[in-house]
Amino acid sequence: MAALKYWLWLTEKKKLTNQVRLALLEHFGSPEDLYFSDSGEYLQVPGMSRVMAAELEEKDLSATDRILGECQRLNIRIMTMQDAAYPSRLKNIYDPPCLLYTKGTMPLLDEEAAVAVVGTRDATPYGISSAEKLGYELASQGAVIVSGVARGADSAAIRGALRAGGVTVGVLGGGIDVVYPPENEYLYQDIAASGVLMSEYPPGTEPAGRHFPVRNRILSGLCVATLVVEAPERSGALITAATALEQGRDVFAVPGPIDAPASAGCNRLIRDGAGLVSESWDLLREYEHHFPGKLRAGKPHAPANLGYEARQAAPPARPARETLHLSEAGLTDDQIRILKTLGDEPMLVDDLIEWTGLSARRVLTALTMLEIDNYVSQSSGKRFARSVTLAE
Numbered sequence: 001m002a003a004l005k006y007w008l009w010l011t012e013k014k015k016l017t018n019q020v021r022l023a024l025l026e027h028f029g030s031p032e033d034l035y036f037s038d039s040g041e042y043l044q045v046p047g048m049s050r051v052m053a054a055e056l057e058e059k060d061l062s063a064t065d066r067i068l069g070e071c072q073r074l075n076i077r078i079m080t081m082q083d084a085a086y087p088s089r090l091k092n093i094y095d096p097p098c099l100l101y102t103k104g105t106m107p108l109l110d111e112e113a114a115v116a117v118v119g120t121r122d123a124t125p126y127g128i129s130s131a132e133k134l135g136y137e138l139a140s141q142g143a144v145i146v147s148g149v150a151r152g153a154d155s156a157a158i159r160g161a162l163r164a165g166g167v168t169v170g171v172l173g174g175g176i177d178v179v180y181p182p183e184n185e186y187l188y189q190d191i192a193a194s195g196v197l198m199s200e201y202p203p204g205t206e207p208a209g210r211h212f213p214v215r216n217r218i219l220s221g222l223c224v225a226t227l228v229v230e231a232p233e234r235s236g237a238l239i240t241a242a243t244a245l246e247q248g249r250d251v252f253a254v255p256g257p258i259d260a261p262a263s264a265g266c267n268r269l270i271r272d273g274a275g276l277v278s279e280s281w282d283l284l285r286e287y288e289h290h291f292p293g294k295l296r297a298g299k300p301h302a303p304a305n306l307g308y309e310a311r312q313a314a315p316p317a318r319p320a321r322e323t324l325h326l327s328e329a330g331l332t333d334d335q336i337r338i339l340k341t342l343g344d345e346p347m348l349v350d351d352l353i354e355w356t357g358l359s360a361r362r363v364l365t366a367l368t369m370l371e372i373d374n375y376v377s378q379s380s381g382k383r384f385a386r387s388v389t390l391a392e
Contacts, residue, residue: 006031007080008064008202011098015055020047021098030082035059070203074177077102089114093221093247097200100218103176104196107144107167109222113287113295114144114169116219116244118237119153119229121348122383124262127230130254131156132163134229137280139166140300142291146171146223148215149191151181151350153229153237162190164300169222172199173215174207181350207360209353213239220244224287227277228253231265232345236354238265241274250286252277261345324375324388334358334366335375339386342376346383 010021010031027045028034034056042053071078079086080099087109090096107114115138119127135157139145145161147154149170161168170191172180176199179185191197200218201211216239220226226244228251231237241251252275256263270276277283284295326336334356341347341355352363367384370376377387 003030003032004078004080005061005064005068006035007078007099008067009035009059009061011200012063012067012202013052013055015052017047018095018097020045020052022096023047025081025098067202070177071101074203075103076176076203079106087222089223090218090221093217095217096221097218100198100200101176101202102196102198104192104194106196106198107169109144109169111291111294112144112167113142113284113291114146114223115283116146116223116226116240117154117157117229118148118219118226118231118240119157120231120235120237120262120265121150121152121154121350122232122262122346123152123156123230124260126256126260127153127262128156131229132160134227134254134277134280135160135166136164137300138227138284139164139168141280141284141297142295143280143284144169144195146219148173148212148219148240149184149187150236151184151348155184155187157229158187158191162187162194166194168195170195170197171215171219171222172197172201172207173211175199175201175203175205177203178206180207207353209355209357209359209363212236212354216240216243217247220249221247223249224290225250225252225283227251227283228266228269228274230254230256230262231269232261233264233268234351234355235265236351238269241269250275252283254278322388323391325391327392332366332369334362335370338363338366338370339375339388339390342384342386344385346379346385349382349384352384 023045024034039053039057042048042056078099079102081091081096085106089110117135119131131153135145139161144167145157146169147158149155158168168191174180176197179188219240220243226241228237228241244251253266253269254277255270256266288295337356353360375388376384378384
């Protein structure tokens with residue numbers, strides 16, 4: 001426990017990039033040795049700046065003590081990259097997290113066929129049904145299901161795996177104690193009971209748009225393969241797939257109708273060489289000999305009502321749009337960024353947060369003002385589309 005406070009001290013230095021933290025650990029050997037060094041030694045490390053070195057000269061440990069207290073209160077474990085239980089598969093990626101906060105029982109992921117199942121938050125009934133079905137089948141056949149626990153396809157895959165009695169891993173973009181989205185509270189509890197919740201962010205950290213692309217490297221880094229169930233051309237799931245490829249991991253995708261915008265991203269992945277998956281064994285057969293005795297061939301009999309949660313109304317037709325001249329509209333930078341991100345197809349707030357990199361509070365504040373001015377329209381499920389044509 002004493003050594004943990006130095007790990008927390010290092011990871012809470014926000015002016016450092018993760019690559020610099022890793023370089024510091026390689027140079028000094030441990031966070032404790034780093035803590036008791038000085039600015040002159042810090043500046044010898046590649047990538048260090050004087051601003052970063054000055055931050056490392058701040059030795060106050062009160063914030064780390066608060067984090068340790070919160071973790072103890074919430075029954076959250078802290079696993080550092082020097083712990084034996086830290087997955088080697090993750091440690092070997094380009095940018096592994098220095099530590100992970102976990103709740104539940106960490107499976108021995110290096111010994112398992114772990115599969116990241118991801119997809120759009122704005123999933124169609126087809127996407128929900130496919131994600132639940134494949135989550136169920138993969139778990140039934142021995143795979144560990146890893147997910148970001150977002151709305152839509154991610155949560156559906158976890159639900160399917162849980163119904164199969166499988167082991168699940170939820171990789172979060174905020175603190176483990178901050179349920180996001182709020183309706184997933186019971187899903188968080190079930191994941192922790194069947195497997196583990198994990199995050200590189202301390203308790204109390206609110207999810208922010210910039211967290212999710214960074215989180216994706218953990219999602220794919222824990223796994224032998226990433227399966228994209230449903231994704232339009234602009235989807236965070238495609239970021240995860242790209243990250244998996246950068247890490248040298250396999251990517252698979254579920255095909256969809258050629259005229260369905262929600263499947264355009266998956267169809268493109270398949271065109272570019274991703275493995276096509278219509279049932280779970282299409283994926284798992286690739287790893288049967290890597291995990292002898294772990295994976296079971298055959299077709300599981302999934303319950304017929306998988307996917308029954310999907311209920312989405314079509315967005316209302318929009319009237320002809322006016323032209324909004326951004327240079328004359330008196331909008332804030334946040335409002336302009338959101339307008340440029342939105343298009344004709346409605347987007348979930350979660351996707352806006354991810355694509356803009358803004359916090360949930362800033363996105364919601366900007367959307368409220370834009371909706372008042374009739375620059376955006378809201379449809380079912382808190383989805384937003386731009387109501388005007390933009391001009392500079």
